[in-house]
Amino acid sequence: MTVSNQPTRAEVLAAYRSLPPRPDAPAADLSRDVIACGDESVREAALALGRDLGRPVVDVDVASGWLPETPAPARVHLPLAMASSAPTTAVPQHTAEALAASANATGLWICAPDLASALTVLPRYPGVRAIELELDDYTGLAAALGSGDALAGRRLVRTRAATVAQATLLLSIPGDFGVVVALTKATASWLKALDPVPSRLALYQPTHERMTESLHHDVDLRAFFAEFTQTVPVEGIPACVTGRPAPSRPRVLDTAMMAPEGGLEIFRYAQRYIHAHYKARSLRCKPCVHYESCDGMHINYIRAHGYGVMQPVLADAE
Numbered sequence: 001m002t003v004s005n006q007p008t009r010a011e012v013l014a015a016y017r018s019l020p021p022r023p024d025a026p027a028a029d030l031s032r033d034v035i036a037c038g039d040e041s042v043r044e045a046a047l048a049l050g051r052d053l054g055r056p057v058v059d060v061d062v063a064s065g066w067l068p069e070t071p072a073p074a075r076v077h078l079p080l081a082m083a084s085s086a087p088t089t090a091v092p093q094h095t096a097e098a099l100a101a102s103a104n105a106t107g108l109w110i111c112a113p114d115l116a117s118a119l120t121v122l123p124r125y126p127g128v129r130a131i132e133l134e135l136d137d138y139t140g141l142a143a144a145l146g147s148g149d150a151l152a153g154r155r156l157v158r159t160r161a162a163t164v165a166q167a168t169l170l171l172s173i174p175g176d177f178g179v180v181v182a183l184t185k186a187t188a189s190w191l192k193a194l195d196p197v198p199s200r201l202a203l204y205q206p207t208h209e210r211m212t213e214s215l216h217h218d219v220d221l222r223a224f225f226a227e228f229t230q231t232v233p234v235e236g237i238p239a240c241v242t243g244r245p246a247p248s249r250p251r252v253l254d255t256a257m258m259a260p261e262g263g264l265e266i267f268r269y270a271q272r273y274i275h276a277h278y279k280a281r282s283l284r285c286k287p288c289v290h291y292e293s294c295d296g297m298h299i300n301y302i303r304a305h306g307y308g309v310m311q312p313v314l315a316d317a318e
């Protein structure tokens with residue numbers, strides 16, 4: 001790959017080490033890095049490089065930075081994909097709370113270990129009325145929930161369940177709030193055995209940071225939906241698999257990508273992008289009637305199971 005301002009090896013490492021350290025790893029740990037593409041004009045080259053090195057490529061909006069050395073010792077040092085060295089304008093940093101207020105956010109999706117931790121977040125978002133919970137432990141939710149799904153002065157509208165135990169617990173709590181259950185090898189049989197299917201039930205396809213996790217947890221989606229024909233809402237799975245368009249979801253500000261003091265934090269951004277937002281479609285998707293509105297599948301589902309799950313829905317077949 002050709003880029004301007006080719007730095008020396010020492011300059012590359014010095015520039016890399018001047019970047020903010022990843023919060024959960026020492027700056028010297030380069031083993032989980034990605035190729036950061038900071039200029040659209042070199043994206044194709046960055047993608048080709050990513051394929052060659054087996055590394056994800058992410059778009060970043062930074063003034064400068066560098067691709068670190070690969071886990072294999074001293075095999076390669078490459079600069080961040082930037083076509084020019086033109087100075088960039090400093091971007092004002094806004095906190096998540098300020099952004100939520102200015103956007104008139106209507107809902108708050110809280111991922112937390114337990115209910116007590118989740119509720120500590122609420123005072124920071126006084127204008128948000130609807131709450132969605134994704135907890136590791138839902139102990140205490142039934143007792144905390146009031147009439148009309150009231151929760152700490154707000155309204156609980158949805159919960160996410162990663163396991164059968166969580167789904168069973170949540171569905172046993174009286175209320176109108178939705179229960180969105182992860183579709184995995186561990187929940188598939190339980191889901192198929194539901195009779196009747198609760199009206200509050202919905203499904204979502206989990207995403208994974210590593211392909212091995214996808215191999216371990218993902219079901220064969222086409223086989224599952226051939227048996228599970230209930231018309232429950234399904235998130236994260238294309239219409240060509242479920243037989244109906246995915247329900248629309250409001251736009252979400254993923255604050256896990258941000259530094260606590262505000263602004264995008266590059267390592268959190270890269271990690272969240274790979275974990276949750278890195279999706280792709282197949283080349284064969286082009287004639288599909290859902291093409292414009294469809295994100296495809298998460299990249300690690302595709303890496304683990306192939307593109308074959310995506311089969312275009314043609315206009316004359318509808």
Ligand code: SF4
Pocket residue numbers: 238239240241281282284285288289290291294295296297310311312313
């Ligand atoms: S665009 Fe592709 S992934 Fe999406 S529904 Fe159509 S064939 Fe499936």
